[in-house]
Amino acid sequence: MSNPSVVKASHGRAFALKAGDHVRITTPAGTQVSDTWAFAADDLQEHLSMDHTRSVNSNIFVDRGTRLVSNHRRLMMTVVEDTTPGRHDTLLCPCNSAIYRELGAPEDHRSCTGNLHDALEEAGLKVPFTPASLNLFMNVPVAPDGSVDRLPPRSAAGDHVVLRAEMDLTLVISACPQDITPINGDARTPTDLHVDIWSGDAP
Numbered sequence: 001m002s003n004p005s006v007v008k009a010s011h012g013r014a015f016a017l018k019a020g021d022h023v024r025i026t027t028p029a030g031t032q033v034s035d036t037w038a039f040a041a042d043d044l045q046e047h048l049s050m051d052h053t054r055s056v057n058s059n060i061f062v063d064r065g066t067r068l069v070s071n072h073r074r075l076m077m078t079v080v081e082d083t084t085p086g087r088h089d090t091l092l093c094p095c096n097s098a099i100y101r102e103l104g105a106p107e108d109h110r111s112c113t114g115n116l117h118d119a120l121e122e123a124g125l126k127v128p129f130t131p132a133s134l135n136l137f138m139n140v141p142v143a144p145d146g147s148v149d150r151l152p153p154r155s156a157a158g159d160h161v162v163l164r165a166e167m168d169l170t171l172v173i174s175a176c177p178q179d180i181t182p183i184n185g186d187a188r189t190p191t192d193l194h195v196d197i198w199s200g201d202a203p
């Protein structure tokens, strides 16, 4: 396989996948959250849906075997490999400029929402909305009373997730720019993500 594509720290990138393709998303540092979206190649109004994914799997976390479905409840991707301790987040929103304003960050602070729309634009695509993101490597434990925490990732250096595309789609990955809370590790320093794509079963 060729060298992985790099999604630079705090930036986003779009990738075209065909049905049957596999994509491996790696956090080389072990501490980088990947906000992740998918859009059907033939209809941008159909996108990966966190609420329907929770409903179909009867679970709020994503792990090996999870079926990732669209807002039309069609299967878009399947999680086929996961070297992390699991429990990728489906609950929290992608960061946006309003969140960084609340946190007192400079007005030009990058965000996953901005990265999504920038990456789509670079691919010649545009959507007037921001779907909920699948937050790979993001550690958001949920207590029995429903409260959630935002903790550093539990993954280790080189941990990765492999997804199989079940339809032709556009995948967007954002290496989350959050550097104020420890969601990208105690060092509060966003790092690169690596993306490998191959067709068929063998990597």
Ligand SMILES: [Zn+2]
Pocket: 035, 094, 095, 111, 112, 113, 176, 177, 178
């Ligand atoms: Zn983010």
